[in-house]
Structures are given as C-alpha cells and as structure tokens.
Amino acid sequence: MEKLLLKFGEILMLIKTLQKTDIDLFYLVNSGVKNPLFDFLTIFISDTVYISILLISYFSFKNDKKVLIQVLFAMFLLSIFVFAVKYGVSEPRPYEMLEGVILLKNMGTQPSFPSGHTTLAFGFWIIFTRNIKNSKIISSKKVFEIMIMLLWAFLVAFSRVYVGVHFPHDVLGGMLIGIVFGYIFIRFSEKIIK
Template sequence: MEDIKQLDWDLMLLLNDWGNDTVDLIFNIITYKFYAIPLYLYLFYVLFKKLNKKELIIALITIALLVAISDQVAMLFKNTWVQRLRPFREPALEGLISKVGKSGGTYGFYSGHASNAMALAVFMWHMLKQSHKTTGILLFIWAVLVAYSRVYLGVHYPGDVLMGMFMGTVIGWLCYRLFAFAKAKYAPASSSSTAL
C-alpha cells in the first residue's frame, strides 16, 4: 500500500502545474463545469434530433440520475469512507504542490469531476456510437482532459482521478442499461428520428 501511495505522490509531483499562466487558465476553464454548457447544449441538440419525445424524456431523466449518482457516490467516498487529504492539504507535500485551482473541500478520494465527465462520455458513447462516433470519441478526450485538469490544478492525486474515471465508466454503462430498459418498457414501438 505504501508503494502505491508513493507512486501516486511521485506522479502528482511530475504532473502538477508544469505550465505557465496561460496553461493554468486553460485547465481552469476545462475543469469548471459551467464552461462546458455549450457542450451540454450541443449534446441536448443531438439527442433532440436523434430521439423521439418519449425517448428524449427518458434520456434526460437518466442523465440527471447519472450525475446525481456519480456526485453522491464520490462524496461518500471522499467525506465518509476514505477521507484522504487532497494533495495541497497533505503536510508531507507542503511547498511541493502548486494549487492553481479552486477546491471543493478537505478530502479528495475520489474525483467527482473525473467520475461525472467519464460517466457522461460512456453514456453518450452508447447513445451516439452508431450515428455520431466522432462526437463520442471527442467526449472521451474531453473526459480525460477534465480528469487530468484536477491533477494539474493540484486538487487531486492521479489515483483519485483514475478511480473517478473507473467509477464513471461503471456508472455511465449502468445508466445506459437503465435507459435501454426504460426505453423498451415505456417507448417500445417508437421509431427514432433519423440521425443528423
């Protein structure tokens, strides 16, 4: 366990804040959820064009559930079950970690940002892989950038974001299965609109 912890610390020191003010700004934009609103609006538009009304309602409810589950499970891990100090709060790393991003609290395992982004990417991949494969691939790149931004900004260890991405993958897949089940049950005879 100590070897894993040391590896996490070593990677943190390597990957944290290597850039300049411009790079800091870019990663702060990537990490801040409200800057992703244009992306969310685009995804809504794609779903609006792809799905009929019932399917769209089911998809939006499922996405809301996905975000809620991802957030709450991450909070349970962070604040109740694990309580691992964020890198910039770790006394042994004082003066070695550069914190250039806002932090949501004392504890950091695991990253809710990484989990949310990956859960959305996995869910949307399954929704769009037939008609919008490029969008799906770009969503995975976005999710990885969001995850890495947390390390760069000094608020999460690499292990925090890897666990967040793993949990997001599981949650995204389960929520897609839930969507497929609800669609079959409540919109069985529907025919989706043609893709863009």
C-alpha cells in the same frame, strides 16, 4: 504464520511503492511543466465540467426529451453517489498533505477521493456514447463526437491533477467509478424501458 507475515510485509511494501509513485506522478503533472496557457486551459476545463455536461446534453439530445432526461438523471444520481463515496473515504486533498503544491484552484477541505469532475466526465462519456450509438445512423461525425468527448474526459482528469486539487489515484478512481456507473445505469435503464 511466518509465511502469512511475509506476505503481509510484501503487500505493505507494494502499497508504499504505489503511494510513492502516486505522489511522484502528482508532482510531475502539478509542477513539471507550467506555463500561463496551460494554467488558463486547465482551470477553464476544470471550471466548466458541469455546465459542459448540461450544454452538451441539451444540444445533443434536445430532439429526444426522454434521452435528455435520462442523461441528466444519470448525472444527478452519479453526483449523489460520488458525494457519498467522498465523505465515506474522507481523504484529504494533496495541498493539505504535501509541500510545494502549485495550487491553481482551492477546493477548501472537501474530501479528495474520488475526483467528482472526472467521475462525471467519464460517466457522461459512457452514457453519451451509448445514446449516440443508439441513434439510427452511425456516421463519421458521430464517431468523431464520441472521440472528442473521450478526449475531453481525459483532459478533465489531467486538469484536476494539474491544478493541484487531486492525486492521480483520485482521477483514476473517478474514471473507473464513472465508467462502471455508466454501464450499470445503461443496463438498468434499458431494462426499465423494456
């Protein structure tokens, strides 16, 4: 019993350390380096995630309506899943819990975990990449597009912490959920198509 209590104490210490690191990282990104150009860019990236997904989907897959519908359906399902997880976990936003948050966007009181923008960006990146790789010719242009989309997904994640609406663990959770969802959706949709 004593060993069990000792292990439990170690786990609690680890959790406290991770929470402190998460908050420290939040403050570093949110208030570390502020300038008007970064403020504008991060707000722009944050505000245009959904429309970017729609436009990129349309212009990338407009010649293959089946793929276009599949990608948009995946994003719709992922949005519903994220909404359910958010309200299931019901974690407050950083500006509701911490002092001194530089808030560039107000998200009201909608729950924080996971970052929906980040989840959709990474889920979209996985599904986008798979559909680009499925096309007949893999060119350096397509590889470049895949890398640009990955960079965009990371910028979305960064922007959500920078503007003050998510903790780092919110965006990390969003990355993982988006990637896992993307892989599961691809496997599931391939089986249906076959």
